[in-house]
Amino acid sequence: MRFLHVVSSPADTSSCDQDCDGVAIHLDGAGQFNETAERAILDAFAQRPDADAVYGDIEIGGTVRRRAAWSPTRLLAEPNACAPLAVRCKTLAELGCGIIDPALPLRLAQAGSVVLHVPAVLSKHSQEVPGADSAAVNTHLEEIGIAATVAEGDPAGRFRLVPEPSHQPSVSIIIPTAGKALNEHDGSELAVERCLTSIAADARRNLEVVLLVGEEYQGDPEQIADAGLAVRLERRPPGPFNFSAACNQGILAARNELVLLLNDDTEVDTGAIDAMAVHLGDPSIGAVGALLRYPDHSIQHAGMIIDDAHPLHPFVGWSVEDSQRFGGTVARDVIAVTGACFMSRRSLLLSLGAFSIDFPWSFNDVDLCLKIRRSGRRVIVEPNASLEHRESFTREPRIFEWEWNRWISRWGEVTDPWYHPVYHRPDDPERLQLNANHLEPAEPVDQYEPRGTAITPRVHHARLAAKPESPVPQNGDESIKRRGSA
Template identity: 30%
Template sequence: MSPRRSATPRFSIVTPVYDPPIDVLKECIESVLAQDFQDWELIMVDDFSTQAAVPTVIGHYAQQDPRITLIERDVNGHIVAASNDGVDAARGEFIALLDHDDLLVPHALSRVVEAIDRHDDVDYLYTDEDKVTADGTTYGAFAKPDWSPERLRGQMYTSHLSVLRTSLVREVGGFREGFEGSQDHDLVLRVTERARRVVHVPEVLYHWRAVEGSTAVDIEAKPYAETAGIRAVQEHLDRVGIDAEAGPGAEPGRYVVRRRLAPERTVSVVIPTAGQSALVRGRRAVLVVEAVRSLLERTDHDRVEVVVVHDTPTPPAVLDELRAIARERLVLVPFDRPFNFSEKVNVGVCHASGDRLVFLNDDIEAISQGWLEQLVAPLDEPDVGLTGAKLYFGDQTVQHAGHAYYNAGYHHPFKFWTRDEVGPFGELVVNREVTGVTAACAAMRRDTFFAIGGFSETLPGNFNDVDLCYKVRAAGLRTLFIATSELHHYESQTREARVQEWERLAVVSRWGVPDEDAFTPRAVAMPNLRRIQQLPDELFSQP
């Protein structure tokens, strides 16, 4: 039976076309024709290609299949104009964006339909993607996080395949002139501001063509996209009322969002300590003293209170030194009960007066100027419940960049990556939603802390932060990893955490066994295996 053209198809696949290699263009169209879901239309907008063969080939396919439409522009208008012509012509309930040299997997649309049918209020869907070479080899699969609005501010991570409700695309005015190169990022930011629901389909359904000059191969191929991207993010921040400045990130395609902390916010930094000393960069130092000194030096925020919960054997000289550094900002809380990290922090919070709380281990040293402002400011968004900083060992390797809970365990992905590395898909340099963060440096609103019952004192040593993060999520709040808040954490790199089985079971009895992480899937979170796989083969060959 020959395919029929529906009056209102489920999908309008919009493809702006400009001078692609003909064989690649054909493969692209064939990948649409091969869909096992049939209710679609393909709108190909030829943006005045110089090769006459381009519209001829599309026209040929359009003659064969009534679901394919060719729109020929009279002038070259660049991708925004061409895409908007496609949007104007779309009759489908959803618009799927497909580049002229990329490929859909045969069950792409049927998988998306399944997701739409599960949530009838979905306005935007995105899927995982990989790259495909000229010979059809696929590589670089990107297992994306579930809906992660903070990450979208730092990079256009949803990218391909993006499927948007047509009415909403029109409501926000389609693609915008002046955002060429980042027009899809700008559109998705505007659509998701109004979307009732955003759904991630965790399966590679799109092959992004890696050819010379494409951003799939070289992220710096379109330098103009960077400026447009920063502007798109900045305008988004302004629209949603976040007081922040967008700027260039660690590499092209990544953006840094630097929030401003309202001066009236009162912040209490709670530090449990026993007043120990340790060698720090070859010098013996009292850890808590260095922590307090650096945290105050590297913040410009005035209304900071430092609550030090100290074991009663803490030497008086240490307390005197703390008084000298923090002066009227210091609150000393003696603690004379057996070791219980959770209890110690809870007691500290009960003596704190700030409306924002920062939990800080005493073996921490702040590195980045404004670390506190960056960590605390996102808590002004009502649905952000917890933020965590980026921590390094003394040798500048990563100690913490967010937790990931999967495979029946609780993990620190990206441990031992170096400070200058951006991580897979920018994980280390972009602020993003995570399942959990370490309590070695984390921040919460005071009301949230009391609403969820603080740290569980049934977990005195391990996993109290994991439990806290689960509580935050159960309260319907987001947890953010803040890459711009950087600190040293002088925890021993070789220390084996002595985890008791009962501790793990205590967490599991509350929250269940973790299977797959929603924000850092195991495919992304197991970097050591990935890095070994990327090493050149000759390293493993016999001499």
């Protein structure tokens, strides 16, 4: 890499050809580089010869804005999410795109370019950096196969996807259920019936529901009030409950390509199914998650992070509004989403072996998301799809040591590209109690190691897998985690 060509205005029409071994970046009059920026950008390109573009964190009006790794989905809601972008002149020539073009990030996303994030503040701006307008995003949506347009979102300046009402792909909803009553004392209404009622209230066409019931089912599953939906009952084979096996049985039984795995202790908000399904029109997306709220409206799930090999739910207990500051309300790439509400393609899931029955209760969703990521598809969360989730209603959210051992053995330590490294918490024994607060950096220190989006399993320092694996314990055995963990 020879030089960084800083373009400062549209009047600067100098362009490079495919032989140019340089990098271009657009900084308007409202922006300026930090002293380390040019070196950091050129070093990133030097370290990663496969990189097409690089961006960093920015400071706007004195406020540092930390950013996640490259997320084509975030660009739909926040087109300036990675501006200013430093792009190889060769890449610009291949794309036929100018460095000043606000739609450049969308073009890079569409081309499947390798875009790196340097987790350090590289530039300061006195005002918001402009991004693509709604027309450009709508064109992009059409080109990548998403049947939606964008509308002004909340907060202002961000977009939200509005699915085409006429486009309702067929979806199979798979719900494993034990038939528990919402109120244990009167047993009047089952959780699964409330769930089905919420689905029916959406009045969506092209739906089928597959209910998985087993020996533990309390009552007669034939008596489930199906709220007028097309419900099929699948009986699980005898034996201890294995969430993954139940989901897999449902996936095999599903008749539609799009499948939605849903916990029976959820209530689906109107429009949530379409808000998720619309993303799967993009073949690069492999799984979509939703925003799950506790009954008190606080956040239970808004995408997951992995920190020190621990899958965690950020924003737990936060209000949706509070999570906005960290981008918690925009559709975006994440490393994993919860299996409590998980939409994907049946063919993809089957090709990957679906949920691993080695993880009957915990880690199965994160494991599947990592398999999807490594298959070349993306995993995203769409907060516009929201549900109520009574998480602790169905089971104690615990993780057993044998589950942890299996997890570490299979994936080791996976670095989460969408979790900013300055947010990593100190290694204190209470770290698992801090899920809701972990996003506040204590002493942020810029880092300059460029981050891509590849998922690479590496050995975890604990290496618990080296220990002999204990047999699968029954309920009540020792656990290592609590609510808020995956």
